[in-house]
Amino acid sequence: MSAPEAEGGIPEGQEVAERRLHPVTPLRRAWAPVALIAGWAAHDPDQAQEQLTRLTTVTLLAGLAVLLPAAALYGFLSWWFTHYAVTETELRIRTGLFFRRTAHIRLDRLQAVDINRPLLARVAGVAKLRLDAIGTDKKDELAYLSEDEARALRAELLARAAGFAPRTAREVGEAPVRQLLHVPPGMLAVSLLLIGSTWGSLLSALAVPTLLWFGTHSVWSVLATGLPLAGGAATRTAGRFVRAYDWTVGESPDGLRIDHGLLDRAHETVPPGRVQTLRIVEPLLWRRRGWVRVELDVAGSSNPVLVPVAPRAAAELVIARVLPGVTVPTSLSRPPRRAGWCLPLWWRGHGLAVTDSVFAAGRGLLRRRLALVPHAKVQSVRLTQGPWERFRKVADVNVDTGANRTVRARLRDAEEAAALLMAQADRSRTGRRDALPDRWMVP
Template structure:
């Protein structure tokens, strides 16, 4: 913190969220009066400082950056192992020390200077992040377009007591994250950003604090374990890990080749089993006026806040062995964050009724039970177009969402609220035309689309026309971008 406010009658409570100062503090109507009562050095000071300078990241940040050259060297030597070994044999201790004497201070200096040149500032409407030593880059993130706020604390960062803050705004890139901030600062900044985005009066926003939250659900570790054990992917990767390298070793006799194929497979197996368990451990979903909050992780703690009305589509996944228990995994798609990114998981595993209850909070008006019920199958002649899997396809429309179903082993329902539909497309290949079938694609704002496949051609045309109408009118019922105004 370089721009701490000067001593004033009322020092700002940067840091810990105050324990419930007054219950109605988030009421926007109340806020301006409260702020107008007397001189407030805090916000004014910031306004004066913010546009020019802003605040710096936590001083631990350079150490993260100092890793980069060393990591690059390690990767380089791993890639070209043979040459590196030859090269190292020529090296004497003196050379090595000299190299380190040059590389380490250079890396440290780079890390320090890039930290020095990085500022962030919160204005009434934007979060500005200025980075870059040589090529300067200033990102202006519009607060009323926030799609999600994530605070993540990787294991090492937790030890040091820092956190990473990431804003999903449409069009953000990986560079637009604040890493690292002090833990308390990150929480306070998140609260402030959400308060400003919600439309609380600018003077009151820095002191608005966290909105009160109500816990909706906590996934018990036992359920998570059983759920993971009942999933095919983890076992599949483990089996491939056992069979693949062994077979390769047997046939080629080359241990190195077996290890080289085995390592990435082991990585994938780890990620889909233990890694997933660690990531999804202690999953907590809570509800607050700022939207739904998700906290999870055993070693790396992650937090995500998705403001109201930001969810573009919902995906319900039911792996084969979960279905008898009525369990379901719920994923959300939110705009921003870039294409092909892993979707935001809302619930790693939950009973269907519970999931429906939580979803009703996240997407008011969307009834999951109804959505699953209306998804009707495709005509029997669909089996000539997609032999075995045709039975998995389905489509239906509820009052609030466009629903598609696909998959047989893992059954997936996708729901896109009508208000989020950006465009509707109908496609028909030559073979489908002979069978009088067509696909209807619905594009939504999270850089994705969902398809109702193999519909009867006439029905598909009606669906396209009706969907265009529904998505046009669906918007009228939507809430304002600034959700507390």
């Protein structure tokens, strides 16, 4: 990663160069009126048909003659008025035809960068780029950019966020990626078949319409309940498979790379030190095969999955790269036996382990979940104790993280919990000192 001589670098004091999105973008917006009409027709089919029969060819053509240019104009104008620019410290997005909106996103606050390529966009050779920071939402997505541009912009944004000098940020280029894990399609398919919710949704999609048919003999009501159920079942089974197909986790100096998708491709980059919580989930039927799913929380990001399915050892290797220096605790300490009065039977599923680097709380008897919070990511620690818990002399310790997730270690011995509260506050303060800086390439 040398810094080549900047020949076309930005001269000092020059105005920030504003760029436009890819010219294909207006087409996306042109869909809006069409989608509106289709939505209305689907919502109210009877009336739509009535209106359709009244349409003559002339009115239809006239309507189209008004609608299409209007949609095209709207698409064109909204494209024309959308600009983005990368300055030394910010990504600026200026948009809006009537309601102006300017978003300045500080690059050192960047939590993740996502490039998404939906199927149609892949055909057109364009991609969406999204910066995840706290407070950004769907509006702050750059859609669409050409694929090369999106990749170059991502590299530039990451380089700037990492703290490279502005002159060199553009020339640093794409960081090399080393593959950590790839999920084979066969394993993914089997893992989805071994989840209860897959079968639950399939069964309900079959059983509910059938029962309804015998109950009412009305095609409409069967369709009205059956279609959403079938849709839900499809997204839960095939949809999950298609989304997680070819799931690849890679590592680069930019951070963690997650690429996945069969039809819609998604490429996510999580810079180092951005992961707030990791969760290892082990559904009951996966246990015999020793498979786990790993989920992660990054502030401001929506994708929670790091590894959809992998053997435990492989998953732990990935975790060791994501949270450097962290080993997944193998044994958790159970709550005291008297906790059974507060939570019969299930108290056995709860457990806690605190290592030098993470606070790990497990729960669940059938479907085991283990949440790991690096000490440096703890925002506040709370001890809560209900009346019944106080009677049995146990208490819960809650650890709040920046991704709006609270990890609870339930039913600890009251004395232990009080000590843990103070110790955890100290650890979260000192843990911060050893953590990477926000601009991770700056020594």
